[in-house]
Amino acid sequence: MTGDLWDRLAVEVEKLDGVAGRAVHAAVRERAAPLRIQVAGRAGTGRRSVENIVTASVGADSAAEVTGVVVDAPGETDPAFDGDVVVYVLPIRLDPASVHPADRSALARIDARRLVVVAGGPGEQADQIAATLGIGVFTVDDPALPDAVAARLAAAFAHRDEYLVRTVAGIAAVPAARDLIEAAIDAASTSREVA
Structure with missing residues (x-):
């Protein structure tokens, strides 16, 4: 899953649950930091x-x-x-x-x-x-x-991707936001299996 999709996820989750959205934004920023x-x-x-x-x-x-x-x-x-x-x-x-x-x-x-x-x-x-x-x-x-x-x-990039997925998976959110998070995690898992 590309950074743009994670960024969009953060925006969409923040519309439904501000705290969860900010947590997703923080996780995405951490993943995007230079190695x-x-x-x-x-x-x-x-x-x-x-x-x-x-x-x-x-x-x-x-x-x-x-x-x-x-x-x-x-x-x-x-x-x-x-x-x-x-x-x-x-x-x-x-x-x-x-x-x-x-x-x-x-x-x-x-x-x-x-x-x-x-x-x-x-x-x-x-x-x-x-x-x-x-x-x-x-x-x-x-x-x-x-x-x-x-x-x-x-390998470090791959580790960051895995860490991002684990971090986002652990974010508590209202049900509608949680559904978006789960869908993104499923998409990320599918794209890793294909690659």
């Missing part, structure tokens, strides 16, 4: 370079905002990894199979469904890091990196 991509890593890892690559790959017309997040900075609290997508940048160490404890701790706090890991070195070293962590790791120059970020963004 957030956090590019995180410790100082000196090449995080800014990866941030530039990610920014270029999502494009200026994208509905995504890219921000940098410094990890393990002296005197700073641990960052919240609350972006829709988190691109985590790891440095290559003398022993590539050795991952810094601060990086391990940070990675453990990020939902794997939102995570893309990038190593700042040659592919064989990235492979060693991947084997150590048990997750996929891209190199900065890997041509598949933009596709991995795009796939995570697509």
Whole structure:
């Protein structure tokens, strides 16, 4: 179901039930907000370079905002990894199979469904890091990196759609407005089944 249909639903529900209509409007606005991509890593890892690559790959017309997040900075609290997508940048160490404890701790706090890991070195070293962590790791120059970020963004959009449907389904409304809500939810479910 497209945003226009949800917007129309909000308007129609608000005509019948002001409180429910405002709740639908709020849910639609939340779904329409730009996705957030956090590019995180410790100082000196090449995080800014990866941030530039990610920014270029999502494009200026994208509905995504890219921000940098410094990890393990002296005197700073641990960052919240609350972006829709988190691109985590790891440095290559003398022993590539050795991952810094601060990086391990940070990675453990990020939902794997939102995570893309990038190593700042040659592919064989990235492979060693991947084997150590048990997750996929891209190199900065890997041509598949933009596709991995795009796939995570697509999953984040799908998650927002599902969250919108769940949120709207839970909105209390007068019977006539509830009928409109139920019809919209049914239409959304049908369009997801077709896709």
